Structure formats: C-alpha cells, structure tokens
Amino acid sequence: MSSEKSAENPSIVLEDQIDQKDASSVEQAEAEKASSELIDSDSELLIPSRRLTAEKQLVRILDMRLLPTIVLIFILNYIDRTAVSAARLNGLESDLHINDIQYSTILAVLYASYVPAQIPSNMILNRISRPSWYIPICVILWGMTSALTGVAKNYAGILAARIFVGLPEAAFYPGAMYLLSRWYTRKELAFRGAILYGGLLISNAFGSLMAAGILSRLDGKMGIRGWRWLFYIEGAITICIGFFAIWALPDYPHNTRWLSPAQKRLAQVRLAEDAGEADEDAANESVMHGLKEALKDPKVYIFAIMTCSQLLGLSFVNFFPTLTATLGFNTTISLLLAAPPWIFATIVCCVNAWHADRTGERYFHIAGPWWGVIVGYIIGLSTPSVGGRYVGMFLMASGYAGFALTLVWVSNAIPRPPSKRSASMGIVNGFGNLGNLIGSYAWKADWGPDYHPSMIIGIASLSLSSVLALVIRFMLVAENKALERDQLKNLTPDERQRIEDAAKLEGLTMKEALERKRGFRYLY
Structure with missing residues (x-):
C-alpha cells in the first residue's frame, strides 16, 4: 500500500529522504558537538594550531608564580641559615661565652x-599530593625556630636552635628542585634551577645588607x-612568606588548583614527550622502590661524593663576612663589601645556566665555575694585596654557579621513575651537605687572616669534584651509546607502562610512543 502511494506521489519519497538526511545531519552535529566539548574540556590545547601558544602561556604562568615564590623562600632560607655569621661580628660569641671551636x-x-x-623529606614529597602545603609548613617551622634563636642565653641554647632549624630546612632545596623537575622539561630546567639558586647567591648580598642595617641601627x-x-x-619575615606560599605554590601537573583541565593535560604531555614516558610512578613503584633503585645506581654514589667534595671546596660561604673583615675595614663596611661578589655570582649563575640549556x-x-674558585684561591695564596684578594672573592662566590646545576644534572641523568629521581636528589644533596659540615671546621680562626690551609683544602676538594664529574660524563656517554644499540629490547614492565601512559596522554599509538622513546638521550 505504501509503495503504491509512493509510486503515485514521488514527493512523499523525497520528503522521507530529506527527513532521513536531516536526522543524520542532526546526529552528526550532536556527535561533533560532543567531540568538541570533550576537546574543549581536556585536549583543546594539544591541537597543533594552539599548542605552541598554550605551552608558552603555561610556562609563563609557572615562571610568574612558581619560580618567584621559591626564589623568595630560598633567599630567606639562606639568610636565616647564615645569620649567625653576621651575628658573630656583633658580639654573639662574647654574649654567649663561646669559643672558636664551639662556634664551628x-x-x-x-x-x-x-x-x-x-x-x-623528598620521599614524602614524591608520595603526597599537596606540596603546596608541605613546603610552606616547613618554611613556617624554620622561620619560628630561627626567630627563637634570638632568645638563646648560652651555648646549649643556640646549639639546640640550630639543630631544629636544620630539620624543616631539609625539605626545601632538594624538594624545590624536585618540584621544578615535575613541571619543566630538560631543556628548561637548568635555567630555572639557576634562577632558584640565584636566590641563595643574592641572599648572601641581601643578608649582608640587611644585617648591616639591623646591627647598626637596632643594637641596644x-x-x-x-x-x-x-x-x-x-x-x-620567613613566617609571613610561608603563609603566602600556601596560596602561591602549585601541586603537581595533574592536581594543581589554579590550572584548567586542558592546562593540566598539556603540562603532563610536555613531560611525557621530554622523556618518552609519563612522569608518574607505576602502580608498584612505591617510595621505597624508588629508594632501592636509587641505591642500585652507581651514578648516585658518584654524584653524592662529587657534591660533598665541591661543597667542602665552597664552604667559605659560611665565613664570607669573616673573610671580608680580614681586608681591614670596620663591621659595617665589611658587611657591605660582602654584597657585590654575590651579586656578580648571581649574574654568572644565570648566564651559565641559560647557555647550558641552549647547548644541552x-x-x-x-666544572668551569669550580675552576674559577681554584684561581681565586691561588690569588689568595699568592698575594697579600687587598685588591687582589677582593677580586679572588668574586671568583670564589661565582663557583656556586656550578653547584646550582648539580641537582639539575641529577634530574637529567636519572629522570624516571619519579620515585627514583626524588630519592636520588635527596641522597645527593643530603650526603653532599656533609661537605658543609666538614667545611665548618676548615676555616679556623687560628688560620686567619690569610686562611692559606683552608684554601689548599678547597683546591684539593674542587679538583676531586672535577674528576668525579668527568667520570659521570663518560658514564652518560656510554649509556647513550647503549641506548642507540638496544634501547627498546630490555624495557621493564614498569617502563613499558609509563610509555603506554604517555601514549594515552598524547593520543599516540604504542608504536609511535616507542619510536619517540627511541630518541631519548641523557645530557652530559
């Protein structure tokens, strides 16, 4: 019956076809809309036409919010830590009745x-989801302990205060470097790490200027x-900045409160592309697994000894106001003279790291900045002139441009999994700071005002660091050659899982992700 009607009235057939096409168009439009909404909510910034601009904007947000906050904290970190050096020039030893060995x-x-x-601390930071709370709480705690140092009445009191300042401060530098490594790629990390460490260097200048003002105007x-x-x-001041940091610091790329879902996805994809794997631990990679893997890696031990040796060679930092005082000026002028070398060192640090990022x-x-310190020590050993020794102090301060890249290199050399990277950074910086502990006794007052034995110790230590760094370079060259031969033949299940996660993040096939992973190389 219907076929007869259709035959009699072709317009009915045409209307039915139009209705079917309209329905199909509506369904297609709805599907496209749903797809568009999915892209808008999560993957819109991965579209090639938008990717470059969106990535620049993301890095700019991090540079304007994450970086200034941790730099400011680091400035206060070292000002608090080295305040005792300035206090020594204002009667700390006589008021608390302590001798030279007790001061050391x-x-x-x-x-x-x-x-x-x-x-x-770094293992905790890797496991928790809110570094924006963990790091600021530690900042507040060391600010409180530092302030309480001012009420010390004797040697035992200031000793206890210094012990408890060290505990929360341990969370900051390796923790901040690990946090940076969770946001910046290998080619971005050196410069940002140097800007962070520039906070330490400039803090020596600000700390000296602040101390000069406080000690000259508020004494009595x-x-x-x-x-x-x-x-x-x-x-x-440190306590106030700690509360500010709770708001300012990010968490991790997948859960930062003040980024959109699309920006979070882009942040994760950037890091996955950088190493060929997702920057996440596999399901069975606990913090203890990361620690065990770090302890199995010989590079971690060499990095640790290298860092300890270089910090012994750079241990003059805790005595810098004392060294400038040997030039023969009063307390205020000595503190003012301590500032310019650190301003110069900050500039050298940033330029050096910028070039390291550009070249890889x-x-x-x-090692180059360490060799500058060795030259500075040689000047100090060979001339008694005030001008020559002050130039040597500029070279000595600039040596920290090398240390600023140490944890960056650790992050580059041990990139995955994150649990191993965080443990490695904690081991290297933790063990390395034994150099500062030993260095506390390497600048004895009895050796002043020339401190020639101290400088000889520094030359030997930095020479050893240079050799160990060269060993690491050769090891990474060898590992890169091994990667060229059989990188994908010996993948562990956890490595394969991270590559699969990266493929899902970026919308790649597993084959494409494996090919991209094949191109990864260590920086040396």
Missing part, C-alpha cells in the same frame, strides 16, 4: 639534622642586642 660546632650541627632529613634598642634583633626580624651541555658548565 654551631655551624656544623645544623647539617647534622639537615643532611639525614633530606632523603625521607629596648635593651636588646643587635644580633638578637637580626634573628627576630628575619624569622618573622652539562660537564663544562658545572
């Missing part, structure tokens, strides 16, 4: 708690010695 112990005991706490105010005011004021080279950018 006050410097060293901070590292007795600071060194062992770094490994568990309200019946309180200037060195006590120094601890009160610097500790209070690591060894010469790390």
